Amino acid sequence: MPTSGSFHVKITVADALLKELERIGVDTVFGIISIHNIPFYDAIKRHGGFRVVAGRHEGAVVNMADAYSRVSGKLGVALTSTGTGAGNAAGAIIESWNGGAPMLHVTGQVASAYIETGRGYIHDGKDQFGMLKSISKEAHRVRRPQQAPAIFRLAVTQAMTPPAGPVSVEIPIDFQASVISLPSIVTAANPPRVPSDAELLPAVERMVEAKRPVIWAGSGAMFSDSSPEVTELMQFLNAAVITTQSARGIVPETVSTCIGHFATFPALQDFVAKADLLISVGVRFRGNETSNWSLTTPAEHIGIDADPQAINRNFPHSIAIIGDAKAILRAVLRLLDAKQPKPKFDYGLEVALLQRELRGEVRDGMGPWEGILDAIQEHLPEDAVLVRDVTVPATTWGSRLIIRRYPRTTLHASAGGIGQGLPMAIGAQIAAPSKTVVALCGDGGLLVNIGELAVARQENAPVVVILFDDSAYGVLRNIQNAHFEGRTIGVELQSPDFVAVARAFGFESERVRSTEEFRRTFATAVKSRHPWMIVTDSGAIGPMKKIFAGPEGGAALYKPH
Structure with a gap:
């Protein structure tokens, strides 16, 4: 037997x-x-x-x-x-x-x-x-x-x-x-093959020759835990780094050559068009992150991706390297080390200037909300996990200006559906119990899954919810005001007493009506390590200087055509 x-x-x-x-x-x-x-x-x-x-x-x-x-x-x-x-x-x-x-x-x-x-x-x-x-x-x-x-x-x-x-x-x-x-199941290992040095050499030579290289890092790079490799590649090539929303923090956004998530901005699109090499790592090139694929990419495009179907799906590639990003980048870095690319000091200064200009452009449109941003930056721990639901502040400045320094510290609804921020924040808190988790939510989105407040309390998950309460589906109201001659329908919401609701679920909660009240309350919430909801009265804070009226290209779809 x-x-x-x-x-x-x-x-x-x-x-x-x-x-x-x-x-x-x-x-x-x-x-x-x-x-x-x-x-x-x-x-x-x-x-x-x-x-x-x-x-x-x-x-x-x-x-x-x-x-x-x-x-x-x-x-x-x-x-x-x-x-x-x-x-x-x-x-x-x-x-x-x-x-x-x-x-x-x-x-x-x-x-x-x-x-x-x-x-x-x-x-x-x-x-x-x-x-x-x-x-x-x-x-x-x-x-x-x-x-x-x-x-x-x-x-x-x-x-x-x-x-x-x-x-x-x-x-x-x-x-x-x-x-x-129960059978004993043995699965044959199938480790990813790393291309040979001879196969990688054409890509490496183009990297060495490039005078205006751009790295575009996506979630595929992050999920392969390639942050050290992407950072080192940036340093080897003095390259500019663009990130998708999901990959923010794969290179610290405090680094002057990390531009971040600004690919829909005309200044960055012009910059990419003038690049002589694009290196994309695990990027899907989503429509809402590329102005619906309207930007121009350089003729030399080296794509590194685990998914063969990603190649030429949205932008043409001159060289495609299929496989695990981390293993491929390690091999590329070894070959680059032997060649020692020349530094590009002037290019690095140009990238740093562009980074400041893009961030300044967003700040200039924030109006009174700049004080809210500064308060978050002041009291948010560097390694905190930031979760962004689909809401005007999160979409306009939360996804770009709240500095991210580490990978896997930024979450958002990639498919664009509202209401997922709260449960995602709870899942993130359970994954990282020692970290601060902050969720940026709108009143319309929060009501989609408001029952999950009970889960946060039951699981002792000390999430901090920053609720922007404008009693509306704010993005959609802005779209209607901008593109439908001010005719609004279906966007005005009756908000409950969110403070009372949060407290009923066992959260601590306060309503704030000024940037100074927000600053004090947010500092208290972060320090408390208890579930908190800060109900921010959007009307009392005031409108943004630049009104966000939805993603680019929408107007052409909304009008009779």
């Missing part, structure tokens, strides 16, 4: 999932319990060793798991129910796919004999699997209990393999407590 392996170990399908998560070091699960996933919860209770964060909405649960992954670098895990529960998670799964962090979404399904029969089994949906497959990186259905361990291994591998993303697995309720024999 063979004694090796684990084939003779009898466990449930739910236990098999926990074994797989344990194997890769996952110890936190975000979820909402249901009659169609309760065997998983019982397994967690019996097994021990897992922290379960109980959300109040399935979409928020996925947001938490997503943010947890972005900040910690670990696999985020979300556990939802069938039908409506899985449907509620859909918008957040779309956000996770856009964000590109590894996330496993496990959901129940009706009993196997009733799937897609239309007989009306409780929590049934017309085509839940089709929905999950269309919005996830990949999706799987467990069709036999015995296949579950291998499917869990496949799903985890797919979620974590660059380009990473959310992978969904649905398990019928009658399979979850099924007792199976």
